[in-house]
Amino acid sequence: MNQSPATGSGGIHGWRLVAICLLTMFAFGPQYVLNVSFIVNQGLIQNTFASGANALTVPSTLSNLAFAACVPVGPVLTRKFGLRHAYISLVLMFLLGSIIAAISPTMWTLVIGRLLQGLSAGSLFLTILPVSLMSFPNAIRNWFLLLAIGGLFGASAFGTLFGALTISADAWRWLFVLCGIAPIFCLIVGLIALPREHVHEHHQPFDIWGAVVLAATVTVTLFPLIHLKNMGIGSLWVWPLFVLAAALFATFVFIELHSKAPLVHYRSVRMPKQIFGFLMAVISHVGLILALIGGIEFLRAIKGASFTDIVHFAVWFVCGVVIVALISVFLYDRVGAGALGIAGSFVVMLVAWKWHNASGHVSYTMLAFEFAAAATCIGLVLIAGALGTALAGDIHEARWRSGFLHFHRNLLGALIAPFIAWFLTKDSAIQYEQLRSHISLADPLVSAQLASITQRLMAGGTPQAQAQQLAMTSVLTNAQQASLLSALHGLFTIMFIVGCMMLASSIGMAATGKGRALVQRQKPLTAPQHMGESLPAPTRHHAAISNEGGTHA
Numbered sequence: 001m002n003q004s005p006a007t008g009s010g011g012i013h014g015w016r017l018v019a020i021c022l023l024t025m026f027a028f029g030p031q032y033v034l035n036v037s038f039i040v041n042q043g044l045i046q047n048t049f050a051s052g053a054n055a056l057t058v059p060s061t062l063s064n065l066a067f068a069a070c071v072p073v074g075p076v077l078t079r080k081f082g083l084r085h086a087y088i089s090l091v092l093m094f095l096l097g098s099i100i101a102a103i104s105p106t107m108w109t110l111v112i113g114r115l116l117q118g119l120s121a122g123s124l125f126l127t128i129l130p131v132s133l134m135s136f137p138n139a140i141r142n143w144f145l146l147l148a149i150g151g152l153f154g155a156s157a158f159g160t161l162f163g164a165l166t167i168s169a170d171a172w173r174w175l176f177v178l179c180g181i182a183p184i185f186c187l188i189v190g191l192i193a194l195p196r197e198h199v200h201e202h203h204q205p206f207d208i209w210g211a212v213v214l215a216a217t218v219t220v221t222l223f224p225l226i227h228l229k230n231m232g233i234g235s236l237w238v239w240p241l242f243v244l245a246a247a248l249f250a251t252f253v254f255i256e257l258h259s260k261a262p263l264v265h266y267r268s269v270r271m272p273k274q275i276f277g278f279l280m281a282v283i284s285h286v287g288l289i290l291a292l293i294g295g296i297e298f299l300r301a302i303k304g305a306s307f308t309d310i311v312h313f314a315v316w317f318v319c320g321v322v323i324v325a326l327i328s329v330f331l332y333d334r335v336g337a338g339a340l341g342i343a344g345s346f347v348v349m350l351v352a353w354k355w356h357n358a359s360g361h362v363s364y365t366m367l368a369f370e371f372a373a374a375a376t377c378i379g380l381v382l383i384a385g386a387l388g389t390a391l392a393g394d395i396h397e398a399r400w401r402s403g404f405l406h407f408h409r410n411l412l413g414a415l416i417a418p419f420i421a422w423f424l425t426k427d428s429a430i431q432y433e434q435l436r437s438h439i440s441l442a443d444p445l446v447s448a449q450l451a452s453i454t455q456r457l458m459a460g461g462t463p464q465a466q467a468q469q470l471a472m473t474s475v476l477t478n479a480q481q482a483s484l485l486s487a488l489h490g491l492f493t494i495m496f497i498v499g500c501m502m503l504a505s506s507i508g509m510a511a512t513g514k515g516r517a518l519v520q521r522q523k524p525l526t527a528p529q530h531m532g533e534s535l536p537a538p539t540r541h542h543a544a545i546s547n548e549g550g551t552h553a
Contacts (some may be wrong), residue, residue, distance in 0.1 A: 017135050019193035021147050024132040026186050027091065029155040030098075030179035031067060031121035034114075035060070036159025037175060039296050040310070041166040048172070049107045054229055057418065059111045061225050063118035064414035065218045070122030071407045072263040075399065076206060078127050084194040086127055091183040091190065093120035098180030102173050113176070125406060130399055141518045142329050145383060149325035153379040156288075157317035160296065164310035204261040211263060213255060217248040225418040229425050264407050265400035273392040273512040278405050279505035280341050280385025283498060285409045286416050287348060288378045290495040293420050294355070295371040298488055302360045302481060303367070313368045320372030324380050333517040337388030338510025344377035344384075345503035352496035356489055360481070381502050382409075388509055391516040423494075424487045431483035436476065449475060 038045075042056045049055065077086040094117055101113030129148075136144050166172040224241040231238050256262040269278055299305045299313060328340060351374040358367075389405050390398045450471045457467035509515075 016193055017137075019189050020128075020132050020135045021151075023087070023186055023190055023193065024128050024147065025151040025155075026182040027087075027124040027128050028121040029151055030094070030182045031063075031117060032152065032155035033159040033162060034117070034175070034179060035064065036156045036292060037163035037166065039293060040160060040163025040300065041172055044167060044170065045110075045172055049110075051107050054226075055107055057226050057229065057421070058107070059114035061414065061418060062111060062222060063114040064410070064417065065222060065225075066115055066118030067122035067125075068407065068410035068414050069214055069218045070119050071125050071410055072403045073211075074123040074125060074127040075403060076263065077123060079204065080206075082197040083127065083131065084190070084196060087124065087190050087194060088187060090120045090124045090127065091186040094124070095180055095183035095187070098176050098183065102176035102180065122410070125410075126399070126403055130402065138520050142333055144518065145328045145332060145387075146325045148383050148387075149328060149376075149379050150321055152383075153321045153376060154318060156292065156375070157314050157321055160317060161311060161314035164307050164314070168307040207256070207259050207261055207263045210252060210255045210259060213248060213252040214263065217245055217252055220248060221245040221415070225415065228418050228422045232422070232426065264404055265397070266404065268397045268400040269389065269404050271393050271512075273509060273515060274389050274401060276505050276508035276512065277337060277385040277387075277389030277392060278408075280337070280502060280509060281382050281389065281405055282385075282409050282412055283501045283505060284344075284378045284382040284385065285413050287495060287498040287502060288375060288382065289413055289416055290420065290491060290498060291348075291371065291374050291378060293417070293424075294488055294491045294495065295367075295375070297424070297484075298355075298358070299364075299367065299371075302485055302488070303362075303364065305364065309364050312364060313371065316368040316372040317375060320376035321379065324376040328380055328383065332384065332387070333519055336510065336514030337384035338506050338508075338512070338514075340384040341381045341506025341509055342503060344380040345499055345506050347377040348374050348381075348502060349496055349499035352492050352499050355492040356496060358489075358492075360485060378502075381506065385505070385509065387518070388515050391518075392512075395516075420491065424484070424491060427487035427490055428480075428483045431486045432480055435479040435483055 038056060038060050042060075046052070046055050074086070074090075077090075080086075081089070097113045097116030097120065099113075100116065101110050104110040104113055132147060133141070133144050162175055162178070166175055220241055224238040224245070227235070228238055233239055233242075253266060256264050256266050269275060299310065303309070305313070324344075331340060351370045354370065386402070386405055386409075390402045393401075450468070453471035453474055454464070454467045457470055458464055462470065
């Protein structure tokens with residue numbers, strides 16, 4: 001690759017650094033925006049196509065699985081075609097997916113668009129993210145955390161806001177148009193900022209068998225995930241396919257362990273610090289999905305939030321992201337990933353325990369504050385664990401460990417979301433049937449409640465027969481809301497358990513030491529050069545961004 005001018009601190013010129021950061025945020029940020037917005041506006045999209053209540057499970061699940069499966073593919077494409085060519089091609093694919101989704105006349109056309117978006121965004125993740133880290137000069141490399149936390153989790157916050165906007169405007173296609181502007185920006189800036197490179201003719205062979213088995217695993221997993229919510233885990237169309245998918249995934253792991261050039265480097269994660277960091281990141285990703293689905297569902301279904309309420313919700317989220325990102329910038333090198341993870345885990349546990357006992361009368365402000373605290377602290381644990389894993393051990397294997405971690409993190413995220421939807425549906429249905437069985441005119445409390453509602457409606461001019469019917473409907477609606485609240489309490493109990501697991505892995509990370517710092521302290525020239533607890537020393541030579549997303553002097 002042609003050399004790009006470097007600064008004296010081991011980074012690149014300021015304008016190019018800003019460009020790389022923007023290319024990173026807008027490469028896969030729109031995918032996170034769309035994922036979260038789907039939680040809010042799924043009913044609107046389903047009504048557009050007059051599809052079933054669970055029709056949107058197909059595009060969202062398929063897109064998430066495609067994203068996860070393509071995370072290890074990005075570095076392979078970069079090695080083969082170079083950073084510039086791979087990046088430009090992938091953003092064009094995302095643009096195509098956005099166009100197809102925006103004009104989709106049917107649900108299956110939307111599925112194709114979301115599939116292209118997932119494939120391209122997943123491949124872009126480790127194509128550009130390592131480049132942005134190594135583009136920061138050593139003296140300010142800790143500010144990469146602002147990009148990582150602010151970019152990734154800020155996108156989730158904006159997804160909440162844009163989802164509310166689609167509901168308010170009663171239109172959703174403009175969101176895909178908006179997300180289609182991002183790849184156009186990336187295309188223009190990428191052609192200017194990304195250097196032209198020389199692609200080596202001799203490169204590592206492609207792990208074809210690993211790719212085939214991984215594709216088969218994802219394909220087999222897709223069907224039971226789509227039908228899990230309706231059929232349940234006990235269906236013969238669900239659990240046998242999960243068993244088959246597990247067997248295929250075990251085969252994939254076996255292939256990767258014995259491959260000379262694996263897609264996922266399982267052998268690169270073997271030290272306790274690497275394992276604890278991996279657990280921090282993966283478990284906290286599960287916690288994030290629990291918080292997003294549980295918090296937004298509580299806000300929408302239990303509180304009946306208006307557009308203004310959701311805007312306040314998103315504003316609190318954005319403010320929390322900025323605050324936690326700045327805290328991590330100044331404290332990561334001082335206290336280490338483990339200490340940050342411990343602090344963040346305690347906040348998550350506190351919020352989850354409080355939500356476990358929450359009623360429908362909690363204030364919007366308090367709910368928004370608690371959600372922002374939980375979600376952003378989950379992000380703190382996730383990023384701290386991811387960096388702790390990448391920087392622990394041989395620094396030349398950091399990109400392998402990152403690929404291993406983010407592949408499993410996103411794969412588990414794609415799997416866990418349908419299970420959460422199934423849990424809420426099943427548990428709320430059970431609770432509702434129990435409540436409905438107790439709704440009887442022979443019950444004095446129920447009879448008094450129905451009489452009170454009926455009299456109030458009749459006082460407003462409603463005929464008696466219609467008032468009695470509306471009163472019964474109101475009681476049943478309240479029962480449905482109470483059953484959903486009970487299911488959410490169960491979900492928040494799971495979130496508390498996940499918080500405990502985050503805490504345990506963070507304590508393990510802290511017990512292994514503070515770890516390698518992002519910002520390297522200059523050592524005397526007479527000091528022996530060896531692999532220490534900091535990133536490799538920056539040289540005075542000009543640095544070039546390598547095909548693997550690192551820098552070579």
